[in-house]
Amino acid sequence: MGERAAAWGLVLGVVADAVFGDPRRGHPVAGFGRVAAAVEGRIYRDDRGAGVVHVAVLAGGAALAGWVAERAVRRTGAGRVLLTGVAVWAVLGGTSLAREGAAMAAALEAGDLEAARARLPHLCGRDPSGLDAGEIARATVESLAENASDAVVAPLLWGAVAGVPGLLAYRAVNTLDAMVGHRSPRYARFGWAAARLDDVANVVPARVTGLLAALAAPVVGGSVREALRVLARDGGRHPSPNAGRCEAAYAGALGVRLGGVNVYAGRAEHRPELGAGGRKAGVADVRRAVRLTRVVAASAAVLAAGLAWRLGRRGR
Incomplete structure (x- = not known):
């Protein structure tokens, strides 16, 4: 089992996420956020250099913690499986994401705009305040x-190729x-390094x-050919080098049009249209998007476990 522990651990973590979702109390990511805020309070300056140090200390520390933990259980296959499974469960958010989407769909379908507006910050x-259904x-x-x-998808792939250090x-x-x-x-300026590293x-x-x-x-009743066409045509139009690939594929798969004016803390951002020719996204498309997300998550789990299995065999 040792050389394939990462693959089994990924499977264990995915199952744990499906069964339990995110921990309701004491979530490790929330704990990391508190540590990050404390470090920021100590080293913050309005320049890129301080931001580089911030990211290096925190992301490097997380990777080091993962490496130390893996070294501690390297001789026991079961221990490596359990460690990887716990790490995957801690960092994966697929079940909670789908639940939030389903809750939003229920609020919109019931015509409860206040509840829908209250839930939106859980997603983005x-x-x-000024958004209609x-x-x-x-x-x-x-x-x-x-x-x-x-x-x-990202945590699963990083876990497959870089183990627990990659996950953390x-x-x-x-x-x-x-x-x-x-x-x-x-x-x-301070957040430049975090943003660029996340892009990479x-x-x-x-x-x-x-x-x-x-x-x-x-x-979701869409066409693979059309979704691939929209992905190829519109994936690079988004200001983010990565988000546009995902949004364009969803637009094509669902047959809808995404993009437009988004308001963040009083600041309006104009996003290009993705899926031109499709109809405007509506309430009925939320449940379809949730279904698509669940299938993408399941496919990614199979892909990551297969990749980890393959790399484990090569390592042996």
Whole structure:
């Protein structure tokens, strides 16, 4: 079992996430966020150099912790499986993501705009106060697409190729990007390193997510050919080098149009249209997007476990 412990551990972690979802209390990612905020409070300066140090200390520390933990159990196959499974469960967010999407769908279908607006911050940082049902639906579909990569595909792939250090380092980088990697006056320079490193870490996972979503189009009544066409045409139009690949694939698979004006903390951002020719995303598309996300997550789990198995055999 030793040389294939990573593969079995990935499977164990995926099953744990499916059964239990995220821990309700004492979530390790929340704990890391508190540590990151404390480190930021000590070293913050309005320049890129301080941001580089911030990321190096925290992401490097997470990778080192994973390496030490793997070394401690390297001689026991069962221990490596358990360690990898716990790490996967801690960093994976697929079940919680699908639950949030389903809860949003229920609120929108019931016509409860206040409940839908209250739930939107669980999925993205967009200001929900002035959004109607259609705009909330669009925001939800876009968030499901992007987070399918960030919360599921990327950690699984990093776990497959780099084990527990890869799992922990990826989640650290992605969490730091969410905390400081945006263009506010405070973080425009300090958060630069976190944002750029997150872009690099997601180059391959985002494109794998786009491909998996396009191939899964028939489960939501879409066309693989059309989804691949929209992905190829529109995937590079988004200001993010990675999010556009996911969103364009979802747009093509669902047959909808995404993009438009998004408001973040009073700041409007104009996003290019993805899926031109499709209809405007609506309430009925939220459940379809949730279904697509679940299929993408399951496909990614199989892909990652197979990759880890293959690399384990080569390592032997």
